[in-house]
Every structure is written in C-alpha cells, then in structure tokens.
Amino acid sequence: MLHSTQEFLSGNAIPGASSALPVLDLSLMDGTAVEQQAFIQQLRLAARDVGFFYLTGHGQTIQKQQQILALARQFFALPLADKQQVQMIHSPHFRGYTGLGGELTRGQPDIREQFDMMREEAVPAQTDISPAWQGLIGPNQWPTALPQMKTELLDWQQSLSDITVKLMRALMLALEQPADALDATIKAGPYQHMKLIRYPGVDAKASSSKQGVGAHKDPGYLTLVVQDDQSGLEVETEQGWVAVAPLPGAFVVNIGELLELASNGYLKATLHRVVSPNSGIERYSCAFFMAAQLDATVPLLQLPSHLADEAKGPASDPNNPLFYQVGQNVLKGRLRSHRDVAAAHYAELAKAV
Ligand SMILES: O=C(O)CCC(=O)C(=O)O
Numbered sequence: 001m002l003h004s005t006q007e008f009l010s011g012n013a014i015p016g017a018s019s020a021l022p023v024l025d026l027s028l029m030d031g032t033a034v035e036q037q038a039f040i041q042q043l044r045l046a047a048r049d050v051g052f053f054y055l056t057g058h059g060q061t062i063q064k065q066q067q068i069l070a071l072a073r074q075f076f077a078l079p080l081a082d083k084q085q086v087q088m089i090h091s092p093h094f095r096g097y098t099g100l101g102g103e104l105t106r107g108q109p110d111i112r113e114q115f116d117m118m119r120e121e122a123v124p125a126q127t128d129i130s131p132a133w134q135g136l137i138g139p140n141q142w143p144t145a146l147p148q149m150k151t152e153l154l155d156w157q158q159s160l161s162d163i164t165v166k167l168m169r170a171l172m173l174a175l176e177q178p179a180d181a182l183d184a185t186i187k188a189g190p191y192q193h194m195k196l197i198r199y200p201g202v203d204a205k206a207s208s209s210k211q212g213v214g215a216h217k218d219p220g221y222l223t224l225v226v227q228d229d230q231s232g233l234e235v236e237t238e239q240g241w242v243a244v245a246p247l248p249g250a251f252v253v254n255i256g257e258l259l260e261l262a263s264n265g266y267l268k269a270t271l272h273r274v275v276s277p278n279s280g281i282e283r284y285s286c287a288f289f290m291a292a293q294l295d296a297t298v299p300l301l302q303l304p305s306h307l308a309d310e311a312k313g314p315a316s317d318p319n320n321p322l323f324y325q326v327g328q329n330v331l332k333g334r335l336r337s338h339r340d341v342a343a344a345h346y347a348e349l350a351k352a353v
C-alpha cells in the first residue's frame with residue numbers, strides 16, 4: 001500500500017537510485033509565490049514523514065563540495081604527529097582531531113577519525129556564576145601543516161549555516177508559523193559545529209564491528225552532510241534501514257531532536273548510522289550541525305490543529321528542560337561522546353554523565 005511519503009516521492013525520488021529519499025530544490029524559495037509554496041509543501045511532507053532528504057539548488061557548487069572533501073583527505077593523510085598537534089584532548093572546547101575509536105555513540109566506539117570545529121571565538125571571561133557549558137566556547141585548533149584549513153573551513157561553515165537558516169525559516173512557513181518563529185533562538189548566530197570525517201574500510205571477517213557511527217539522532221535543529229561517492233549512511237524508515245545513495249552536488253539534510261521537540265513532534269528526528277566501508281575502501285564526509293545558541297530558550301510552537309493532528313513524532317512535554325537548557329545539553333552530549341576530553345577538562349562533571 002502506498003503511504004503518503006511514497007506517493008509524494010514518486011515524482012521526486014532519484015531515478016535508478018536505491019535511496020528512497022525525497023529531493024528538494026531550495027532555489028524554489030527564490031522563485032515565484034507558486035514555486036515557494038511548492039517547495040514549502042514538499043518540505044513539510046519530507047520533514048514530517050522521513051526526516052531526511054536531499055537538498056539541491058542551495059547555491060554551493062559541486063566543485064566547492066569536492067574541494068572541501070579533498071581538504072579532508074589531505075588532513076587525514078597528514079603524518080600522525082601533525083594530526084596529534086591538534087588532538088581534541090588539548091581543547092576544553094571539544095575542537096580538533098579524534099583518532100579511530102575515540103568517539104563513542106551509545107557507549108560503543110565509532111570506527112572513524114574526525115576533525116571537529118565550531119565558531120571561532122575567544123574564551124569568554126569566567127565568573128563564579130558562569131555556567132559549565134560556557135567551556136564549549138573558545139577557539140578552534142588548526143594544524144600548522146595545512147594553513148589553508150582555517151579560512152577555507154570557517155568560510156564553508158558559515159555558508160552551510162546560512163543554508164540551514166534559510167531552510168529553518170521555510171520549515172516555519174511549512175508549519176504555518178511566521179518565518180522568524182525561531183529566530184530569537186539564533187539571534188546571536190546559531191550554534192555551529194562541523195566535522196570532517198574519514199571512515200576507514202573494515203574487514204568484516206577480522207572485525208566484529210562495522211560501526212562507522214552507531215545509530216543515533218542528531219541533537220540540534222538541522223544537519224547538512226556532504227558525502228563522497230561511497231555511502232554507508234543509512235536511515236531508519238518504515239521499510240527498515242535505507243541507504244542514502246550519494247547524489248553528487250546535493251546535501252543530505254536531516255532534522256535534529258531540538259526541532260522535533262519545538263514542533264511538538266511534527267518535524268521528525270530520524271535515527272541514522274554509518275556502516276563502515278569494506279576493507280580497501282574508505283569514505284569521507286563533512287557534517288554540519290546547526291542548533292539554537294547555547295543560552296537560548298526554545299519555544300514550543302503552537303501548530304494549527306490540522307497540522308497538530310498529523311504529527312508523527314512524540315508529543316513534546318512543555319516542561320522538558322531541553323527547551324531551556326540548550327547549552328547544558330550540548331555539553332552533556334560532548335562529555336558522553338568524548339570521555340577522554342571530559343576526564344581531562346571536566347573531571348567532576350564527567351563522573352555524573
Ligand atoms: O558521515 C555521515 O554521513 C553522517 C555522520 C553523522 O550522522 C554524524 O556525525 O552525526
């Protein structure tokens with residue numbers, strides 16, 4: 001039986017691709033009123049039913065995307081000593097290099113190495129009443145061996161951030177809210193977090209794990225992923241785990257838990273994972289996570305009843321502390337994922353998470 005997503009997808013899915021995800025063209029938002037409405041309706045269905053989609057028409061060229069993935073390849077190909085110069089353990093702000101198995105998802109090591117960055121900021125002045133999450137704010141670590149990384153990646157991160165803000169405003173229109181309904185939560189600039197990632201090939205016979213990254217939902221508002229021609233990214237759907245086939249030039253977009261919460265379960269945060277490539281193959285990706293600024297209070301949006309009735313995700317509890325403890329929750333996630341950094345810089349808090 002066709003359910004609404006499949007009906008909707010029939011006109012939009014990639015011909016011949018194994019992936020069943022919708023493809024949405026963001027440039028329609030710069031078009032006529034009719035085109036904008038078409039985009040908003042497609043976006044509403046994709047975000048409600050699947051929580052994952054491909055985005056085209058976003059203004060970034062495929063060459064630029066490939067340039068970023070090439071930079072990732074260059075970084076991970078550096079001698080270990082150069083990568084260790086920027087190891088995350090040196091950063092109380094959770095920035096820098098993490099080697100294979102250094103990050104945990106639900107307590108299990110992920111078989112990937114990565115470079116994490118966020119906004120480039122100065123360390124704010126600490127007072128007795130500064131919240132612990134203020135420790136997340138500070139400078140990135142940059143490898144001296146690849147001096148071009150700093151400007152290229154900060155510039156790229158800002159471009160991706162701008163795309164997610166445009167998309168979030170379109171999502172608000174899709175929910176029949178003012179476009180700026182969540183703007184107060186990003187007014188100082190949205191929380192930005194980006195990762196360059198390398199997934200090495202794994203010999204299934206020799207290893208019991210093919211956990212590139214374990215099944216999880218992203219915590220924030222919106223995620224954009226650029227993947228190379230190897231996939232392995234999989235999304236949980238009603239039909240089971242579905243592969244997100246590479247679509248050159250597109251970003252893969254998914255909804256995070258904070259947006260699911262704010263929309264009372266209408267916008268869906270979907271479980272996803274990356275299965276390691278087979279031995280002899282490696283996969284590179286760049287993931288960008290946009291969320292509310294760390295000191296935000298996120299509103300519970302009041303949806304019109306015809307939309308509220310269609311929400312498929314869990315209804316939100318308006319008293320959920322996630323609405324007002326944004327920074328604390330981000331810090332908790334980082335402490336859980338990077339136990340070594342937590343022990344080195346947040347010894348007391350690390351014991352409690
Ligand atoms: O590498 C990817 O394709 C996705 C990674 C991911 O889901 C994450 O880091 O949250």
Ligand SMILES: [Fe+2]
Nearest residue numbers: 216217218272
């Ligand atoms: Fe993710």
